[in-house]
Amino acid sequence: xxxxxxxxxxxxxxxxxxxxxxxxxxxxxxxxxxxxxxxxxxxxxxxxxxxxxxxxxxxxxxxxxxxxxxxxxxxxxxxxxxxxxxxxxxxxxxxxxxxxxxxxxxxxxxxxxxxxxxxxxxxxxxxxxxxxxxxxxxxxxxxxxxxxxxxxxxxxxxxxxxxxxxxxxxxxxxxxxxxxxxxxxxxxxxxxxxxxxxxxxxxxxxxxxxxxxxxxxxxxxxxxxxxxxxxxxxxxxxxxxxxxxxxxxxxxxxxxxxxxxxxxxxxxxxxxxxxxxxxxxxxxxxxx
Amino acid sequence: xxxxxxxxxxxxxxxxxxxxxxxxxxxxxxxxxxxxxxxxxxxxxxxxxxxxxxxxxxxxxxxxxxxxxxxxxxxxxxxxxxxxxxxxxxxxxxxxxxxxxxxxxxxxxxxxxxxxxxxxxxxxxxxxxxxxxxxxxxxxxxxxxxxxxxxxxxxxxxxxxxxxxxxxxx
Numbered sequence: 387x388x389x390x391x392x393x394x395x396x397x398x399x400x401x402x403x404x405x406x407x408x409x410x411x412x413x414x415x416x417x418x419x420x421x422x423x424x425x426x427x428x429x430x431x432x433x434x435x436x437x438x439x440x441x442x443x444x445x446x447x448x449x450x451x452x453x454x455x456x457x458x459x460x461x462x463x464x465x466x467x468x469x470x471x472x473x474x475x476x477x478x479x480x481x482x483x484x485x486x487x488x489x490x491x492x493x494x495x496x497x498x499x500x501x502x503x504x505x506x507x508x509x510x511x512x513x514x515x516x517x518x519x520x521x522x523x524x525x526x527x528x529x530x531x532x533x534x535x536x537x538x539x540x541x542x543x544x545x546x547x548x549x550x551x552x553x554x555x556x557x558x559x560x561x562x563x564x565x566x567x568x569x570x571x572x573x574x575x576x577x578x579x580x581x582x583x584x585x586x587x588x589x590x591x592x593x594x595x596x597x598x599x600x601x602x603x604x605x606x607x608x609x610x611x612x613x614x615x616x617x618x619x620x621x622x623x624x625x626x627x628x629x630x631x632x633x634x635x636x637x638x639x640x641x642x643x644x645x646x647x648x649x650x651x652x653x654x655x656x657x658x659x660x661x662x663x664x665x666x667x668x669x670x671x672x673x674x
Numbered sequence: 675x676x677x678x679x680x681x682x683x684x685x686x687x688x689x690x691x692x693x694x695x696x697x698x699x700x701x702x703x704x705x706x707x708x709x710x711x712x713x714x715x716x717x718x719x720x721x722x723x724x725x726x727x728x729x730x731x732x733x734x735x736x737x738x739x740x741x742x743x744x745x746x747x748x749x750x751x752x753x754x755x756x757x758x759x760x761x762x763x764x765x766x767x768x769x770x771x772x773x774x775x776x777x778x779x780x781x782x783x784x785x786x787x788x789x790x791x792x793x794x795x796x797x798x799x800x801x802x803x804x805x806x807x808x809x810x811x812x813x814x815x816x817x818x819x820x821x822x823x824x825x826x827x828x829x830x831x832x833x834x835x836x837x838x839x840x841x842x843x844x
Contacts, residue, residue: 396676397695398695426698427718430717442740491808493722493808494719496733497738579807579808
């Protein structure tokens with residue numbers, strides 16, 4: 387054999403309704419595949435899925451639609467490369483653009499998806515971090531119809547999401563941003579291809595030099611990507627200057643609960659987390 | 675075992691096969707179609723040895739792609755680059771620069787280089803290194819690979835007006 391043998395799986399629905407029915411039939415035993423860059427690797431690594439349901443034959447799931455004044459909607463099969471090539475995403479949702487454009491390699495960007503990154507629910511997911519900062523919503527389709535879950539409520543614990551076993555995530559949507567909103571993302575990796583040992587994203591709603599509202603997200607420091615609400619409170623309603631950034635840096639380090647693993651140590655992550663958030667805020671401020 | 679009738683093109687030749695859903699594109703290309711120029715490296719999306727181009731210039735990993743999803747797609751492997759016995763300028767440049775050691779990464783490296791130059795005909799060294807991310811050379815012969823891409827970029831620029839004329843005549 388030229389390559390490892392995958393388990394047999396036969397679920398290849400042609401539309402969302404058929405997919406939801408198939409999931410209902412195989413309650414909890416089916417894994418959903420979008421780009422395949424996570425699932426097929428996990429299966430090669432010994433993860434056993436009784437059934438794999440591929441979204442690859444469902445048409446019209448790859449889109450980036452801007453509903454002006456409302457939402458930016460990104461379909462479940464939209465690849466990271468398509469997001470990285472989008473001018474709208476680059477200009478208005480910079481954090482997401484950065485998290486997609488720097489993600490993995492050109493090949494994996496041509497295959498992997500933003501929605502897949504959210505569903506994998508890894509604490510080091512780059513798009514997870516950006517979508518959390520940008521206040522995204524995950525749109526799920528199930529037997530009872532459509533429902534939307536705020537990204538704040540989407541990750542329940544390490545690699546667990548609010549998606550029910552008979553639901554499919556069909557889209558992620560981000561609230562429209564005004565001209566005074568800016569965002570940025572940064573990942574720390576050993577090489578560019580590596581998973582992040584630490585990543586952070588912020589969205590700032592500015593009024594001149596004053597920050598009216600902020601969302602600060604940081605990854606690889608807890609079982610899921612988290613928001614640092616104490617840091618957000620520190621900059622809300624204030625001018626962002628060296629003094630506020632100094633305080634933000636200190637508070638971030640006390641709000642994270644990192645672990646030691648192959649990519650880094652808990653101590654390093656804790657020490658650097660404040661610095662990383664500070665730099666991401668500075669970068670976002672340049673974008674105003 | 676359920677199979678799906680799937681029609682796709684490899685190196686401009688049409689194939690219709692009954693493929694079980696779980697077969698990867700790599701398995702079908704190598705084992706069913708004997709196209710052993712596509713290599714199996716890590717099976718985990720890290721080495722790029724199994725890279726093929728889809729619809730002209732989009733590199734993907736054939737080891738992580740289900741073959742049944744390739745319906746109607748045009749796939750290029752490194753064997754499809756030569757035209758009428760003439761090597762592709764990128765292949766030529768790899769030979770000239772000696773950018774090949776054990777050769778295992780070469781099919782992926784060459785296809786990836788073609789995709790880099792399709793998008794950006796005159797890349798900087800940084801563009802080339804960034805573009806080659808996702809393709810690993812176990813012999814660590816990166817210097818010569820980068821030089822080969824630079825050489826191919828110059829060769830393509832020199833030959834492209836002529837090629838267009840030739841294309842126009844046909």
